[in-house]
Amino acid sequence: MTFIRSTFKKNRSLWLPALNYIRAMSSEGPTSAFSTLSISRPSNAITHVELNRPEKRNAMNRAFWSEMVDCFTEIAGDSECRVVIFSGAGKIFTAGIDLMDMASDVLQPEGDDTARTSWNLRRIITKYQETFSVIEKCPKPVVAAVHGACVGGGVDLITACDIRLCTQDAWFQIKEVDIGLAADVGTLQRLPKVIGSGSLVNELALTARKMYSDEAKSCGLVSRVFPDKESMMDGALELAGEIAARSPVAVQGTKMNLIYSRDHSVAEGLDYMATWNMSMLQTQDVMKSAQAAMEKKTPKEVAFSKL
């Protein structure tokens, strides 16, 4: 009891130490700490998060929304991890929100009057938004690898990732308008800043039509299309490997400043960047990298300290 209390003091989210404990015992293979996510480390410094409810078409149920927060909070603090791959188990990436499981939250919110019901709904929406915002707050780059359907909440999720890849058979659908609501956990906010055509964003959001991989590539939603899931996962691993091999100070600083710049004017972005780099430039990694470059070594041959 005393032991538990003392861990409590340091760490108010009980999940984390429990999880760490479990991991310590089973360091290889996916952990079973989450019911909707499967975590593995396919290669050094790369964490693979797999949406893992294939029997439910990876629909996002109640557990998913809170497990995502725990998962990415942990990854954010895990100095062994330098880059994340996010994909879906089974036949498709995700069918989106699991309406059966979530219905009571969203469709029958509690409250003595309209104001109180609204208050509760706002709290719930804000919590769900946080589920995907943690991806952005996690300083490690996240590569989304999409195969098959990516519907509704799936689009909210991948627009919060840093890089998107997909298979030839992938398709994307902003489904919310079809169930009578404006997408409220990220798509409407992030998609216009992710792809270049305002006309296309509006059309997709207003009609809920499917967009297939070719259009996803040409409009810039994904950077690359692969023939099938296997080749995509290979490609994702290779890409993640490229990122993981580089200085984590450089990589994570790049991610954080790209996100900051998206939301600020150029002048503000430059000011923040200068303030950021006044310390970050004092890393050994610059010297190590410069030396490696002179010795014609690749980044993968350089050992950077953890971050």
Next chain:
Amino acid sequence: MTFIRSTFKKNRSLWLPALNYIRAMSSEGPTSAFSTLSISRPSNAITHVELNRPEKRNAMNRAFWSEMVDCFTEIAGDSECRVVIFSGAGKIFTAGIDLMDMASDVLQPEGDDTARTSWNLRRIITKYQETFSVIEKCPKPVVAAVHGACVGGGVDLITACDIRLCTQDAWFQIKEVDIGLAADVGTLQRLPKVIGSGSLVNELALTARKMYSDEAKSCGLVSRVFPDKESMMDGALELAGEIAARSPVAVQGTKMNLIYSRDHSVAEGLDYMATWNMSMLQTQDVMKSAQAAMEKKTPKEVAFSKL
């Protein structure tokens, strides 16, 4: 009569009740309340606004600027309308501003000294900007369907629309620099947020070169190119029908939040969205839509209340 006309000139809003009255009497067929716009209802819940001065190549004259405001103000409050199509009558979409008609406003502004002339010009520019901003303030999505030339003010207009379609023979030209001025009623503000290539936006605005339909499609200015006007109008109607069939709470909330998000950071967009949806999620439309989905019905088979 002369007296009335002169008050009309001072006060555009006098149009509205007159218009309502006229409409009440002739509910089918295009109304004749506007001299530059022709309004019709080609299909349930779809309003078609046609720029209708074909003999003047749909040039934007003095009447146009105030009729647009009246027209879209009325549409904004018309609960029968769920989506708008905007096109041009005759051979081209529009030749832009009607310099002959507008010249006295812009070229010979009044004022006792430079400051007072400037003051008057600022008032005029602000009023003209409002002409296109009403499209954005109107919560119903607006689909622009462009054929032939879309010049100067035409580009200002379509960048304020939500979705853009065009014919194979369409071309676009930011003409203002050719007549010695920086485009000041929307193009410079909206185009960079509408298409993905900053280099292209700058080139078009600085050289006044024409952009043809293929480039308009590949750069994302339009979502789709049709072989001719007839097929485009069919396509526009089909697209508008898709939007009109969906919950107006969802559709109009989507438009308003997409525009809000364009002008704010992601965090601010999410906060606004949560505050918006805390009430909007309490619509019957969610339940109706969900039930329809379970019964394998399309949105068109669901009857949503007016908004």
Next chain:
Amino acid sequence: MTFIRSTFKKNRSLWLPALNYIRAMSSEGPTSAFSTLSISRPSNAITHVELNRPEKRNAMNRAFWSEMVDCFTEIAGDSECRVVIFSGAGKIFTAGIDLMDMASDVLQPEGDDTARTSWNLRRIITKYQETFSVIEKCPKPVVAAVHGACVGGGVDLITACDIRLCTQDAWFQIKEVDIGLAADVGTLQRLPKVIGSGSLVNELALTARKMYSDEAKSCGLVSRVFPDKESMMDGALELAGEIAARSPVAVQGTKMNLIYSRDHSVAEGLDYMATWNMSMLQTQDVMKSAQAAMEKKTPKEVAFSKL
């Protein structure tokens, strides 16, 4: 002499009067006032700035950073110049920062403790950022013409230009992550606002992979690809000629408002624009341009006053 040189080091602006003086004497042909830039006037109203250290692959050394500021400050005030072309001499556009020359600044910054070293680094970074921001602050449009490699600082530079052209053999590389740092003089701030695909921006910045001309064109980084340098320079001159022929009031007002709009909401951009044009519309250039248009003359046949 040594004394003078050391004051020069402290105070870059001392260059300017010297330069003006030299120029007054040798008005034709490239000046030799800069050691890293070669300035010429290939055609009326067009200034050509050439990065001119071909023997060092146009690497950006210490002199370059301050000469850029002097050069563009002077161009900003030079009423003879209406548009700028920026290109690189020799085999490639630029290899980026000259680490050998810059190393002491960046790698061995001075300071009694970490805070003071950071303070100095921030001052240095801010100064380097200014080097490219002057391109943006200069109201004359700048056309970047890229051939061969455009690496690291080169990408920072061209994203601050208004229009980008390249040759078929051009390639682009955000190199910074490879030497252990987050790009801090403009790329991370400007590139996301220059090209349409967020996924691609992130991938390029996080992996330092090369992007070739075809992808640069399709993603919108450049507006046009030419077969070789010669044809590109011809194209650049033609494009610059189109811009130079137009009213400088219109052209420079367009540039300044496009940049303002990039960093503000549409409503703020419109307000600023109206306040800008309340005086700028009172230019003779509008009347001159209108008259020329009626007489079927091209802008090149109109003589506009200097600005």
Next chain:
Amino acid sequence: MTFIRSTFKKNRSLWLPALNYIRAMSSEGPTSAFSTLSISRPSNAITHVELNRPEKRNAMNRAFWSEMVDCFTEIAGDSECRVVIFSGAGKIFTAGIDLMDMASDVLQPEGDDTARTSWNLRRIITKYQETFSVIEKCPKPVVAAVHGACVGGGVDLITACDIRLCTQDAWFQIKEVDIGLAADVGTLQRLPKVIGSGSLVNELALTARKMYSDEAKSCGLVSRVFPDKESMMDGALELAGEIAARSPVAVQGTKMNLIYSRDHSVAEGLDYMATWNMSMLQTQDVMKSAQAAMEKKTPKEVAFSKL
């Protein structure tokens, strides 16, 4: 007649030409065009707007909300007017919103479901907000002169004015929290930017306690306290006279830039100001004022053109 009245209800702007017409006929004495506001011109260039429902303690009824917009829209365009005094007729300034008259709007909004009711409420609130925002949009300075009670909507109103005066017996109360709602037509947005103590703003808004004139003076809500209404009105006229005597280009430019600066960073405010004054400095008024100053004349002795 009934027909006209009903169109009036729908369309407030119909008032304006009627009003202009009436005024043309009776240029002296207060007009009777408004049912809740009495307009007079107590002195050259000064418009006095009086809230005039003394029998109802100047409660803000349905007519008031639209008459304010018409009144200030007209004043904004009235070049004879250079400054406005706003006061209340009868025993107090205002008792705030007239709940009896407004109840159906606010308490029983229409709508088929919660979302639609919310939609209508938002439209209504936005319209009511506009009622006070027109004071801010009107470029002529508005001096509020408060005696007796200033409750609820009264505080919303005066915080949108530029200068506030009051009598010794005046008191102020943010009443909204007492009737179960957060003040939504301006107080919460403007009061924190009007007075210096955050703690006091919060206390007043959260407890609905009355604040008397002494505290109103010491916290900066009002600039001056007068012994009684008569002396206050004299003081207001004198103050308004000082403002009216000065160049309208200077005065109105000052108001508009003060409001702009309140809502922007200092750097943005300076940029806007420079862009504003690049034309406004070219007024004859500067020369006239400078000459008057050299001749030891007061501004009142200078004749400025209308604006």
Next chain:
Amino acid sequence: MTFIRSTFKKNRSLWLPALNYIRAMSSEGPTSAFSTLSISRPSNAITHVELNRPEKRNAMNRAFWSEMVDCFTEIAGDSECRVVIFSGAGKIFTAGIDLMDMASDVLQPEGDDTARTSWNLRRIITKYQETFSVIEKCPKPVVAAVHGACVGGGVDLITACDIRLCTQDAWFQIKEVDIGLAADVGTLQRLPKVIGSGSLVNELALTARKMYSDEAKSCGLVSRVFPDKESMMDGALELAGEIAARSPVAVQGTKMNLIYSRDHSVAEGLDYMATWNMSMLQTQDVMKSAQAAMEKKTPKEVAFSKL
């Protein structure tokens, strides 16, 4: 075990159920769940949080920083609580940060190089900032009651509260500059928006001089000064009672919109407010309050539902 797991699912922060459990058992008297904070409910709907390390002059130790987050997170979700009083036990409010306990965090941060040390420090500072930001995120108003010294972190804390009261013997000191650092957990960000004199804020922050209660009152830092702690606590309870008696929908909406408005332009604040109130106006509380007002009842006589 199953029981624990199921509570985990609902609530990932284990503290909360544990704490609730403890409270259920000892509902009167302060709980002992926190080591640095003592929580009680002195009156209906009022939560009293007392900084409770009197033997250490209420210095903020490591436990304090995380307990604050837990405490206010819980209060935010506690529908029984409508307003919070925050005070200090013992002779003074707080001596600020407990340097002895915190030294290792701040003075000897870990990291393999400067960049990594900086990274860790930034994480720590951000966490500490969150400690006071939770006060602002908690929608229930927080009244700070200060007696004796309020030093360093104490000023950070009270500027995040909504209303500030103090005793005659209270004094305030921004201590950070005295220990070689710029105050980084809120004072520099919030104080300028809390009191009206920029000159005074700067002087206090740059010289670390003490400010006594009289000046704190006259500059607006506190709303009221009491002769001694007992009378202040009575006053705080009375003030809190006034707030607690009012509709929680109105009170908490007021707090949230005041904070939103502080950080946005007036136009943005109004838009957010309208979107907020479109649902919140649909509360029964408006009708209840209106009815009570007509029946001459005070808010305390009205029973509002929990929120």
Next chain:
Amino acid sequence: MTFIRSTFKKNRSLWLPALNYIRAMSSEGPTSAFSTLSISRPSNAITHVELNRPEKRNAMNRAFWSEMVDCFTEIAGDSECRVVIFSGAGKIFTAGIDLMDMASDVLQPEGDDTARTSWNLRRIITKYQETFSVIEKCPKPVVAAVHGACVGGGVDLITACDIRLCTQDAWFQIKEVDIGLAADVGTLQRLPKVIGSGSLVNELALTARKMYSDEAKSCGLVSRVFPDKESMMDGALELAGEIAARSPVAVQGTKMNLIYSRDHSVAEGLDYMATWNMSMLQTQDVMKSAQAAMEKKTPKEVAFSKL
């Protein structure tokens, strides 16, 4: 000589090396490098800048505007200086702009048409704005000490300073409206963020009335009033001494973050602060200060490294 003078006119920065040279020779006593400013070092680490045209009532002539930039640019880079006192020589602080000397710039700007004249005016205004913005950009705190009149440009100047003191006989006047223009070099932008009463700011700016020292103190414009100039200068020196004694890392970081926070939301201010302090906390000054505190030494007894 004439040649040199003319280059000087074009290029203010040429002053700097000259100045440095002169200083090297005469390190004690005020320098004579500036014609309008007198610089001295009354005490260790304190720079005293005196506006020194007493025979012209310290009116701001053409030389002043550029000398201020040179002076504060130099101070910004002078690691011997930790705090600045700014005062006026002779009988008053300043009579404001020297209209006789400046008239040609402002009253007779050049330009071939209105647009070009406006363009030139904008450039001039922007340059003048910079004159006072350098005070803010200089990281060393600036204490303004005002005696007698502080008119027009004087108010622009002191609102850009960090702390303001004045004598009993001081008075302040926003004079611009009296000469037909809106104050455009800082007062309208900064004053509302410097004092707490919006009503007072507006009244002062719109009426040009004088404000005396008592009101200046009670509204928060100045932090302290002294009986006469001598006691004020003593007080200023003492205050400056307090600041100069403290860690320059702490002091200058405090100034820069206070200014950043003024122009940003609290959340943005906190983020910037954390990014700033992640390196600045790693200063030896924290340890030195902590140790001094434990040894009961005052900051003046600690030797901090230069910054």
